[in-house]
Every structure is written in C-alpha cells, then in structure tokens.
Amino acid sequence: MQEPLYMDNVAEETWAGKLTFPSGISENSVLEYRLTAEDQAAAGNTKVLPSQGFYQVNVFQPKNPVASYFTDFSNSADDFVLADFDISRIAGFSGNCLHTRHPYPASSFEDQYYNLEALLRYPVILQEGGQMSYDEIVLVEPGTVWEDKLFWDYVIVEGSKDGGETWLPVTPGYDSRVYEPWASVFISSTVNTKSQVVGKQSMFQHNTIDLTENIGFSAGDTVIFRFRLASDQTVTGWGWAIDNLSIQNNISTDIDIVAQNGINVYPNPFENRFYIDYNMENAFSRIEITVTDIFGKTVYRQTGIDAFHTSKIQIELPNVAKGMYLLTVTEENRPVYSRKLVKK
Incomplete structure (x- = not known):
C-alpha cells in the first residue's frame, strides 16, 4: 500500500501531486487509488471518491x-x-x-x-x-x-x-x-x-x-x-x-513485381480455403507461399513448390480466425506477388 500523497493547491480549483514508484511498475499491473478531500471546518468534513472501492489504472x-x-x-x-x-x-x-x-x-x-x-x-x-x-x-x-x-x-x-x-x-x-x-x-x-x-x-x-x-x-x-x-x-x-x-484496410498493398496478370487468387473473401492460379511465363524456379496475419505472424507457409508443373495451388486455412491476412508469393527469395485476403 502506497503512503498517502498530500496534494498542493496550484490554482484556484486545481490540486496536483506526483506519485513515484521506487521499485518500478511491471506491465499488466493495476494501480488503484481514491481521493479524500477535507475542509478546514472544525468538524473536519470529508468526502471520499469513489465512495466505495478505488479507481483503477491499467499499466501496459x-x-x-x-x-x-x-x-x-x-x-x-x-x-x-x-x-x-x-x-x-x-x-x-x-x-x-x-x-x-x-x-x-x-x-x-x-x-x-x-x-x-x-x-x-x-x-x-x-x-x-x-x-x-x-x-x-x-x-x-x-x-x-x-x-x-x-x-x-x-x-x-x-x-x-x-x-x-x-x-x-x-x-x-x-x-x-x-x-x-x-x-x-x-x-x-x-x-x-x-x-x-x-x-x-x-x-x-x-x-x-x-x-x-x-x-x-x-x-x-x-x-x-x-x-x-x-x-x-x-x-x-x-x-x-x-x-x-x-x-487502414482500405489501403491496397498489392505488389506486382514480375507480372501483371500471371497470378490469380480466389475466392476473396474466403471461408476455409482459397486457390492460387500461377501462370507466369518462364516459371522454372520453385516458389514459396506464406500467409501472415496483420501483426506479421505466419499462419501458413509452403516451400519448394514446382511452379512449372503446378498451375493451381489449394491453400487450406480452416483453423485460423476470421479477419484480414496477407498472402505473399516468393520466387528465388524475391516477392513476386502480395495481396490482402479476408477470411469470413
């Protein structure tokens, strides 16, 4: 329990004070406080806010x-x-x-x-x-x-x-x-x-x-x-x-570095799966597909895909939450396609 802090009258109706915490405050701590006002009457009239319990401040x-x-x-x-x-x-x-x-x-x-x-x-x-x-x-x-x-x-x-x-x-x-x-x-x-x-x-x-x-x-x-x-x-x-x-999900993040129409992703929005049609010319390299959430966490990755012999790729995501995701297709360590997807 913190020792009471006595506040100073810094303006006509303004009182101020500064709390210090020598041992620091850790994340997810909850600070509780209440205010007590006492007038100068002989009876010592007081008021406490809140009348019951404490106000709370979350540390994050x-x-x-x-x-x-x-x-x-x-x-x-x-x-x-x-x-x-x-x-x-x-x-x-x-x-x-x-x-x-x-x-x-x-x-x-x-x-x-x-x-x-x-x-x-x-x-x-x-x-x-x-x-x-x-x-x-x-x-x-x-x-x-x-x-x-x-x-x-x-x-x-x-x-x-x-x-x-x-x-x-x-x-x-x-x-x-x-x-x-x-x-x-x-x-x-x-x-x-x-x-x-x-x-x-x-x-x-x-x-x-x-x-x-x-x-x-x-x-x-x-x-x-x-x-x-x-x-x-x-x-x-x-x-x-x-x-x-x-x-800011209205901002397009589509990237089309190698081809304008060589990749098609559908349906979007999707429920549990979507498909990638990969029809790029000279696609002799192996490609990598990653799907990340909006915080950058990878929820799906498939590597070593033979793009020359595989023109349609099915991606299954039944266990990820509804929301916005980013699909990225990479060839020889360079991104060739990126698109926002919505799981509904």
Missing part, C-alpha cells in the same frame, strides 16, 4: 506498430486496455462486441466528465488516404453540437502521437443525434434522468473516418487510438457498442 506496454488492423472482437481481449469497457457477448447481440458499461455512469462532479475508455494497444502507422471504420450503436444523451455549452454526453475517437501524453480528436465528438432513430428512442424512453432503451444487434450503423484529413495527423505518423465516452452529471443511458473495427 504498447505492442509493435502495424500498418493496418482488423477485429470482430471474437478473440481480441489482449489487444485493448479497457476502463469501464469490456469485450463480451450480451443479450440481444449475435457475438462479441466492444461495450461500455450498460448503462454508463454519471459524473460525480458538476462541469466535469466521467470518462469511459478503450485503448488499442497496437500503434498504427498512418498512410495517405487511410480510414477507420466500424459498426456502432450510440445510445448517449443528445445535446447540441460539439464543443457547445449545451453539448452533453458524447463519444469520440482520439489519437496520440506521443505515447498517450496528449490526445487529439480524430473526429468531433458525437452523440445519439448522429442517427435520428437513436436520438428519437433515447429521448422517448427517458424517465427522470435515465433513458430506458436497450441496444440490440439490429440497431448497428456503419461509420467511416478519414484518418489523415484531421489537421493533427498526417501520413507517416505512428498513432495510438482510443475510444472514449464522456458522461456529465445528469442524464445517462445505455451507452456505446462497437463491432468490426477496421483500420
């Missing part, structure tokens, strides 16, 4: 940067650092999704937000024209417009180029008004300070964000992304759900 090490990322959340719990989010399948949904707490909590302070966050541990190297897309349900208190005083609760995607020290909006914050049926059902089901509507699979809508149109980011930047729901002190509701997160 970012993973290696990637050029693209995709998940349907069926097997990606280790890819995220979660605070008041979880990855789960709940009633009304066909599979795992990224969920905030349902319902999301209200802030304990006037004019201050309670933040629920999910951070992707894979930094992404931005490319020109890169996009992020996902399916979502936003049942969050509707207000006016982003940064207006009457803009209440909101959700937002943010990025950081400095390892999480500072964050920039990838897109302006938004609420249920982004899709009129969400706002309508949120308002019509609100009783006192809580909307009663519950999200379900049929309510998903698709959202696409251009990553390099934001003035804070440009091609070549390595960016950590987080998803944040900010809740004020009044009305709450069901919250936010996200599925089928795709980052």
Whole structure:
C-alpha cells in the first residue's frame, strides 16, 4: 500500500501531486487509488471518491506498430486496455462486441466528465488516404453540437502521437443525434434522468473516418487510438457498442513485381480455403507461399513448390480466425506477388 500523497493547491480549483514508484511498475499491473478531500471546518468534513472501492489504472506496454488492423472482437481481449469497457457477448447481440458499461455512469462532479475508455494497444502507422471504420450503436444523451455549452454526453475517437501524453480528436465528438432513430428512442424512453432503451444487434450503423484529413495527423505518423465516452452529471443511458473495427484496410498493398496478370487468387473473401492460379511465363524456379496475419505472424507457409508443373495451388486455412491476412508469393527469395485476403 502506497503512503498517502498530500496534494498542493496550484490554482484556484486545481490540486496536483506526483506519485513515484521506487521499485518500478511491471506491465499488466493495476494501480488503484481514491481521493479524500477535507475542509478546514472544525468538524473536519470529508468526502471520499469513489465512495466505495478505488479507481483503477491499467499499466501496459504498447505492442509493435502495424500498418493496418482488423477485429470482430471474437478473440481480441489482449489487444485493448479497457476502463469501464469490456469485450463480451450480451443479450440481444449475435457475438462479441466492444461495450461500455450498460448503462454508463454519471459524473460525480458538476462541469466535469466521467470518462469511459478503450485503448488499442497496437500503434498504427498512418498512410495517405487511410480510414477507420466500424459498426456502432450510440445510445448517449443528445445535446447540441460539439464543443457547445449545451453539448452533453458524447463519444469520440482520439489519437496520440506521443505515447498517450496528449490526445487529439480524430473526429468531433458525437452523440445519439448522429442517427435520428437513436436520438428519437433515447429521448422517448427517458424517465427522470435515465433513458430506458436497450441496444440490440439490429440497431448497428456503419461509420467511416478519414484518418489523415484531421489537421493533427498526417501520413507517416505512428498513432495510438482510443475510444472514449464522456458522461456529465445528469442524464445517462445505455451507452456505446462497437463491432468490426477496421483500420487502414482500405489501403491496397498489392505488389506486382514480375507480372501483371500471371497470378490469380480466389475466392476473396474466403471461408476455409482459397486457390492460387500461377501462370507466369518462364516459371522454372520453385516458389514459396506464406500467409501472415496483420501483426506479421505466419499462419501458413509452403516451400519448394514446382511452379512449372503446378498451375493451381489449394491453400487450406480452416483453423485460423476470421479477419484480414496477407498472402505473399516468393520466387528465388524475391516477392513476386502480395495481396490482402479476408477470411469470413
């Protein structure tokens, strides 16, 4: 247990302090803390936040940067650092999704937000024209417009180029008004300070964000992304759900070094198998075929293929997860073909 840290009043309503950990902090540790305020009255009035338990901070090490990322959340719990989010399948949904707490909590302070966050541990190297897309349900208190005083609760995607020290909006914050049926059902089901509507699979809508149109980011930047729901002190509701997160999978990585039409891969997307037609002229060398996931892990490799006598190659991948993969064909240690594949 850490000794109590007494904070200094550095501005009219701002107190600050610095915690040090002489023995260091290991990855995957969880720091717990709470705040105690005591006034100068003779009675010594105090308030503790949270009133029960502790706030938690997850300690993590970012993973290696990637050029693209995709998940349907069926097997990606280790890819995220979660605070008041979880990855789960709940009633009304066909599979795992990224969920905030349902319902999301209200802030304990006037004019201050309670933040629920999910951070992707894979930094992404931005490319020109890169996009992020996902399916979502936003049942969050509707207000006016982003940064207006009457803009209440909101959700937002943010990025950081400095390892999480500072964050920039990838897109302006938004609420249920982004899709009129969400706002309508949120308002019509609100009783006192809580909307009663519950999200379900049929309510998903698709959202696409251009990553390099934001003035804070440009091609070549390595960016950590987080998803944040900010809740004020009044009305709450069901919250936010996200599925089928795709980052920069719209960028083509096709390479055609030796031939324009000598290799054909089909079907794409595929289920358990796909085929390669290899009809290149002067194909007297043996070739190698590799399939890697978006993190660079090899999930399939076949070497020593006699391309002269083998024009059609069948690749079986029944045991790999759904998602995005990269196929590479190599001849004499040089890549002759590369293509993105999707297992559905």
